[in-house]
Amino acid sequence: MNSNRLSASFYESQSTLQLAQSLLGCELVHITADGLTSGIIVETEAYLRDDPASHTYNRRTPRVEPMYGPPGHAYVYHIYGMYQCFNVVSNESGIGEAVLIRALQPQSGIDLMYDRLHLLRQKNISKPAPNIPINKLCNGPGKLVIALDISKAENNGQSLMSETLYIQHNPGFVHDGIQTDTRIGITKAADLPYRFYLKNNAFVSKISR
DNA sequence: AGGATGATATTA
């Protein structure tokens, strides 16, 4: 059943920039006590060791230690006080690089994803939760983490070859190819073409041009 | 365009 799961060699055998592209079309799966949720990865960004926008640029602090660990593991970090982002650690141990997962096309456990996002919104605002179109369910790194119930507390540093959090090939998923673009939400090295997403895919967080 | 919100890094 899990013969499609990405193996250690998949994560080890390619550069971060390559991995950021080859993860597109693969399916990220998280199994919790509530059930299984998953989505096709449709948008990624690469963060490299000599990259001013990377958390590892000229530093090796406790927060980013997972990025220096072995590839095929999770790096989850807090951002803007209220959100978290999920990364796939890449390159070999001792080299701090990773791929940020920016958007998913929901696949399994969609009702559960809606429950999680609605729950969070109702806690933050007093108004009734607005209807969320499915293409806006996981169209951003903070949102997909909520939808799949990934957290720094539970998943930071966790192996992606584990039983509950992994990425698998989805041979049935076809797409129109890969678009390269600049990364989103950064000020340093903003011109580097390290963002990748599936062409004509409605689940991408932001399209340009 | 601006606000929510707090962990993390940097500076001192």
Next chain:
DNA sequence: AATATCATCCTA
């Protein structure tokens, strides 16, 4: 100890 900086999301 104090300050600056966010790999975001939402409402308007």
